[in-house]
Amino acid sequence: MSAASQTTTVDTTRSGTSDGWRESRAVQLWLPRILGYVVVLGMWQFASTQLVERAFALPSPTTILQEMWEIIVTGVFWEHFYSTIRKIAIGYSITFVLGMGIGVLMARPWADAFFRDWVLSIMSTPGLVFALVAAMIFGFSPLGPITAIVITSFPFVTVNIAEGVKAIPKDLIDMGKAFNVSERRRLRQIVIPFLAPYTFAALRYGFSIAWKIATLTEVFGSSSGIGFMIRREFQMFSIAGMLAWIFFFFAFALLLEQILQTGMKRYFRWRPEAMV
Amino acid sequence: MAQTQTAGARPATFSPRRILRQRRSARVLSVVLFLLGWQLLLPVLPTALIPAPAEVLGFMWDEIRGDTLGRTTVWEAFAISLRRLFAGFTIAFLIGLPVGLLMGANRWIDRMFKDFVLVGLAMPSLVWALLTGLWFGLDSGATIITVVLAATPFVIINTLEGVRDVPRELTDMARSFHVPRTHVIRHVIFPSLMPFFFASLRYGLANGWKGLVLAEVFAATSGAGWNIRYWYDAHRAQGVIGYAFFFIIFALIVERLVFQRLSNRVFRWRPSDDVGPDELTAKELDQYGVAAGGDVAM
Numbered sequence: 001m002s003a004a005s006q007t008t009t010v011d012t013t014r015s016g017t018s019d020g021w022r023e024s025r026a027v028q029l030w031l032p033r034i035l036g037y038v039v040v041l042g043m044w045q046f047a048s049t050q051l052v053e054r055a056f057a058l059p060s061p062t063t064i065l066q067e068m069w070e071i072i073v074t075g076v077f078w079e080h081f082y083s084t085i086r087k088i089a090i091g092y093s094i095t096f097v098l099g100m101g102i103g104v105l106m107a108r109p110w111a112d113a114f115f116r117d118w119v120l121s122i123m124s125t126p127g128l129v130f131a132l133v134a135a136m137i138f139g140f141s142p143l144g145p146i147t148a149i150v151i152t153s154f155p156f157v158t159v160n161i162a163e164g165v166k167a168i169p170k171d172l173i174d175m176g177k178a179f180n181v182s183e184r185r186r187l188r189q190i191v192i193p194f195l196a197p198y199t200f201a202a203l204r205y206g207f208s209i210a211w212k213i214a215t216l217t218e219v220f221g222s223s224s225g226i227g228f229m230i231r232r233e234f235q236m237f238s239i240a241g242m243l244a245w246i247f248f249f250f251a252f253a254l255l256l257e258q259i260l261q262t263g264m265k266r267y268f269r270w271r272p273e274a275m276v
Numbered sequence: 277m278a279q280t281q282t283a284g285a286r287p288a289t290f291s292p293r294r295i296l297r298q299r300r301s302a303r304v305l306s307v308v309l310f311l312l313g314w315q316l317l318l319p320v321l322p323t324a325l326i327p328a329p330a331e332v333l334g335f336m337w338d339e340i341r342g343d344t345l346g347r348t349t350v351w352e353a354f355a356i357s358l359r360r361l362f363a364g365f366t367i368a369f370l371i372g373l374p375v376g377l378l379m380g381a382n383r384w385i386d387r388m389f390k391d392f393v394l395v396g397l398a399m400p401s402l403v404w405a406l407l408t409g410l411w412f413g414l415d416s417g418a419t420i421i422t423v424v425l426a427a428t429p430f431v432i433i434n435t436l437e438g439v440r441d442v443p444r445e446l447t448d449m450a451r452s453f454h455v456p457r458t459h460v461i462r463h464v465i466f467p468s469l470m471p472f473f474f475a476s477l478r479y480g481l482a483n484g485w486k487g488l489v490l491a492e493v494f495a496a497t498s499g500a501g502w503n504i505r506y507w508y509d510a511h512r513a514q515g516v517i518g519y520a521f522f523f524i525i526f527a528l529i530v531e532r533l534v535f536q537r538l539s540n541r542v543f544r545w546r547p548s549d550d551v552g553p554d555e556l557t558a559k560e561l562d563q564y565g566v567a568a569g570g571d572v573a574m
Contacts, residue, residue, distance in 0.1 A: 029387065036388035113302035117528065118310075124527035126486040128493060128501065129520045132508050136516050137325055212400045219402065220508075234406050234494075242410075246403050253398070 059240040067244035076229075077248065083224040084214055087142050091149030092210045098150065099157025099202065106158060107165035119155040127152055127213045135221025145217040145225075153209040157202040164198030200264050207260070211253050327514040335518040346506055346515070348498060350522055357488060357500040364423025365484050372428045372476070376435025386436065393436075396429030401487035409495035418495035419488055426487030427480035434479065438472030489523075 041061055048060035059067075071077045105111040122130075130148045138144030168191060176186045218227025226249050233241035311329045318328055339350040348356070379386040379393075404425040405418075412418035442465055450460045492501025500523070507515025 028383075032384045032387035033391065036391065039388070040392060109299065110297065110302050113299035114306045117303055118306065120531055121524045121528045124482065124531050125520075125524050126489045126501075128486070128490050129504065129523045132504060132516055133520050136508060136511075136513060208398075212402075215400070216402055230402075230406070234410065237410065239407070239410055242406060250395075250398075 059243065063240050064243050064247065067240045068247060071244055071248070080225050080229050081248070081252075083142075083222075083228075084218065084226045087145045087218075087225070088149065088210050088214045090142075091146040091214065092153065092207060094146070095150050095153045095206060095210065096157060096203070099154040099206065100161050100199075102154070103158040103161025103202070104165055106162035112162070115158070119158055122152060122155045123159075127209075127216050131213065131217040131220050134217055138221065140221055140223050142222070144221040145214050148213050148217045149210045152213045153206040156206040156209055160198050160202035160205065161195070164195045167198075168194055196267065200260070200267075204257075204260055207256065208253065211249075211256075215249060325513050327517065331514045332517050332521070335514040336521060339518065339522075346503055348503065350500075350503070350519075353498065353500045353503045354522075354526065356498050357492065360419045360499065361423055361481065361484055361488050364420040364488065365427050365481055367420070368424045368427035368431055368480060368484065369476075371424070372431025372480070373435055375428075376432040376476075377439055379432065380436040380439025393429050393432050396425075397433060399426075399429075401426045401483065401490050404487050405490035405494050408491060413495065419491040419499065422487040422491035423484040427484035430479040430483055431476045434472045434476030435469075438469040438476075441472070442468050 044058070045060050045062075048058040048063075102111075102115060106115055127148075130152050134144040134148040138147065172190050172194075173186065176190060181189075215225070215227035215230070218225040219231040222228045226245055230242055230245045230249075233239075233245060314329050318326065338344065339346075342349045342351070344350070346353075375389075379389060401422065404422045408418040408422045408425070412421060446464050446468075447460065450464055488499075489501035489504075492499040493505045496502045500519070504516060504519040504523075507519060
């Protein structure tokens with residue numbers, strides 16, 4: 001057992017035991033993905049050159065990118081984006097407070113029965129309904145979208161928080177009481193960290209709804225905002241414009257989702273399994 | 277003489293407190309309080325456009341009886357919409373099932389199209405409604421295509437997950453015992469696919485419904501969505517709010533009666549403490565950052 005025989009070279013540059021770049025992990029992961037994009041975008045570009053009649057106008061990806069660029073450069077973007085964001089911020093803060101309150105209440109069976117039908121039906125009804133009612137009642141005031149946001153997203157916050165409160169481990173609380181831990185410390189050290197994943201889930205689902213409902217309500221009842229611009233482009237039969245604004249909408253939804261993910265990763269560093 | 281009184285035995289009284297504490301009264305009470313609150317807050321509300329509960333209920337009652345000022349009665353409108361929904365969903369299923377099966381079975385195909393399926397899942401149905409409205413003009417074409425576009429990603433992703441989740445050990449065991457192919461498909465693969473099939477039905481139909489109603493607002497001349505838009509254009513608040521309640525009641529009926537009953541029957545064979553189909557798929561979908569229940573609202 002000489003030293004020489006123990007130093008066999010291990011090839012650490014290759015993953016797996018097979019040869020060739022084709023089997024490498026990175027290629028396996030990315031090649032089909034890129035291929036997918038190429039295929040779909042290619043088909044789209046091709047179709048857009050073929051279907052040029054007015055009714056079936058399909059703008060090419062490049063046209064849409066141009067539109068998006070123009071929207072940013074002319075500053076139109078910021079005005080409407082700010083308008084939408086403001087409504088969402090206000091609406092969602094109210095939603096969160098309301099949702100947490102009712103969610104905590106709903107952990108008890110009587111309150112659960114009281115709210116259950118409303119929560120269930122609001123979650124299953126098309127957002128359009130609330131958007132129209134809000135637009136009708138509030139006209140073009142920003143109160144319309146805000147109310148619609150509150151009504152449609154609070155059920156999601158509520159349901160998640162209620163689940164969390166129901167699941168709080170009673171033994172930990174009892175142990176805290178038995179050791180004379182103050183109510184405040186019990187709350188801070190046991191209840192809140194335990195509820196954290198549920199809170200994040202509530203935040204996340206509720207927020208994705210808030211975005212969509214805000215935009216939808218703006219389509220009917222607003223004079224500014226991303227939804228309003230989408231409607232304007234629709235009325236001007238400009239598919240490229242409409243798609244441009246829709247991509248903006250998507251881009252920001254994705255951005256916020258990323259921010260939330262990063263926030264979650266940092267918060268749950270000490271127990272990654274609790275991440276939602 | 278020994279007193280044999282059972283501890284805790286109460287005389288059977290109809291005390292109002294006990295009745296009030298029951299769950300059923302909670303549900304009834306919430307509706308009553310809502311209507312009451314509405315009626316009482318009416319003079320305080322910022323706008324004159326909100327009708328009194330009595331007007332709305334009157335409108336709804338007229339509609340139910342079939343006496344309507346609109347183009348179709350509420351029954352006809354929902355029937356038209358449902359017909360479109362089922363037509364569209366059948367197509368979505370016919371497209372989504374094979375794609376989902378392929379993507380579940382083959383890693384390469386899965387990676388190729390996964391991103392697009394995710395975009396489809398997150399896409400608000402408003403987008404589909406507007407696009408098909410511009411492309412296909414009025415009437416059933418646009419609405420049915422919207423349903424197809426809205427529901428297919430959900431069918432795909434649930435089928436995909438179902439294929440992935442077929443328990444390997446069972447198929448391996450079946451193979452080692454030389455169980456014939458058809459047997460394996462019928463008794464192992466099929467039951468294991470059932471919860472995902474069910475989830476695809478549920479989320480696909482739900483999202484399809486949202487898309488359909490929106491498409492009817494922009495690109496149709498009949499149907500439930502068109503009806504509510506009709507009242508909105510006519511500035512008749514009791515029509516809009518009345519139809520809003522029709523939608524809510526419809527959703528409640530479908531959720532409680534159809535899906536609960538159906539899932540209980542289909543999953544009779546499962547032990548009751550098993551994870552139901554929706555939680556299972558919701559958790560799976562969550563890996564992809566998609567709120568399964570959440571995206572259903574638009």
